[in-house]
Amino acid sequence: MEHTTEHHEHAGGGTKEIIKVTVILTVLTIVELILGFWMIDIPLDSQSLRLGIKGTIVILMMAKAFYIVAYFMHLKHELKNLIMTIVVPLALFIWFITAFLYDGNSFRNLRNTYDPHFKEQSTIKVEKKEHGTTEKHEAAPVKEHGGH
Amino acid sequence: MATTATATTTKLWGGGKSPFNVEYGKVMMWYFLMSDAFTFGAFLISYGTIRFSTNGWPDPNEVFRSFPFAPEGVHAPLVFVSIMTFILIISSVTMVLAVQAGHNMDKKRVVNNLIWTIIGGAAFLGCQAWEWNHLHHEGAWWGSNPFLNHDGTASSTNFTNYFFTITGFHGFHVFSGVIINIIMLIMTLADKFEQRGHYLMIEKAGLYWHFVDLVWVFVFTCFYLI
Structure with missing residues (x-):
């Protein structure tokens, strides 16, 4: 075995870490989906609640992105120079x-x-075609484009 | 490769050692992915801007409510897209495992995991093809939007235009990723990497594949959840 590649011993990156990150990503996705299902039943009027859930989903999304880039793409275990040259422009x-x-x-x-x-x-x-029974029309000339 | 580098932390730019300590190709892959991130970012930010400047927007739970072999008029929001999401996450995991096997010069495990990754990518593409086809049959396409806004008012075609453009661009990336992975598989089977003495090429393909998964995290959130 004479594979003298210049970078072998990055810290971390074992199978354990892969499993851990997989579990984290799965859990984050499931939480996102739970929030998504919850939001279906929340009426449009309760805007601040909807906005709060959406904000939470975005935070979870950023967490997922971090785990993918840091561990799957291995960026966390690279040298600080490389990390900075990627992260700072972003x-x-x-x-x-x-x-x-x-x-x-x-x-x-x-x-x-x-x-x-x-x-x-x-x-x-x-x-609406199927179950649009209680639609109210405010203005007189309703342009029916798009929906039917 | 003359570097014996286990690069110490002090004075990274002090000279005498490789400042990034990765091979050229990998740095270039990172830079390419960065430029690609800006492309996708531009798309998604444009979508967000238009959505913020519009009074109403269709409810994703109404639009994406079906899945294959479901009876007509089924209402199952988020189900199909969560399957797609998990397919992509799992294929990302098998790709990491392939990269790791490459580190250990374990050809058999590289081949196995690459095959699983390719299957995952193909499955994702299949799902997306089905969804596009389904939406197209409902009358949605570039320039035509059959869906109403959440509050029952008429919607513009911005919704479908952005949806098809961005998921299409992402799907194209998945497609290229599958092709790249197939090439990697062929090269592995042909013992190319054994001859080179390292599997660094798999790592670069892996970076690209994870990026595709990463973009889907954003697309999934922006179009289906929020």
Whole structure:
């Protein structure tokens, strides 16, 4: 055996660790799904509760991402130089996500304030085919595009 | 490879040793994956921005409610997609096991685990093909959205456009990953890595495959859960 590859002895990475991470990922996914099933029955009006659950799901998602990158992709056991050269540029995402979502939200608010047509369009209920019995129509000319 | 490196922690850029202590190909794979992460990130952030700028949005539990061989009109949200998620997680695990077997120069275990990974990838692609086909039969496609918003108002085609574009782009990555893994399997069976004396190529394929799983974690959350 003369495989003198330059990196063998990374710390960690044994079968035990793989099993541990597999269990963690499975548990996190199951918790996500439980939250998802729970959210089905929560009415749209209780916005803050829905938002809280969604936030929790996002945090669990980040945890899953961490375990995949750190252990499956082995990044945690690499040298700090390599870790930094990968992770630091990705930190840009923090700004991207904040800025763009804020912008999207602001655009919606502006349109709801200054564009009556946009606002009205989003309040017209469309008749559902099967079990749409209690639909109420607010504005007179209901454009029935899209739903039937 | 002249480095005897068990690189000590002090003065990483002090010279005299490899600052990253991994082979060139692996660093380049990481950089490629980083660029790919930005591509997917751009897609998903664009989706998020549009969703934030819209008053209503379809309820994923209404849209993704079916699974294969289910009777018409079944209401089983999250079931099928959780199966897809677990398929991808398990195939990721078998890939780690293949990489680990490669470290130990254990050809037989590399082959076994690679085969399981390929099967998992193919199963995932099959699931996705079924789902796309099902949605297409319901009238959903790029530029057409048969679903209503959660509150019963008319929805725009943004929903289906983003769904098909992003899951399609991810599915294409899964497809490439399966092809790469098949090539790895053929090379392993042809004793290529035994001749080289190391299985580093499997590690690079593994990085790519885990990245595909990683992206699915985000796609799954953004489209099906939230």
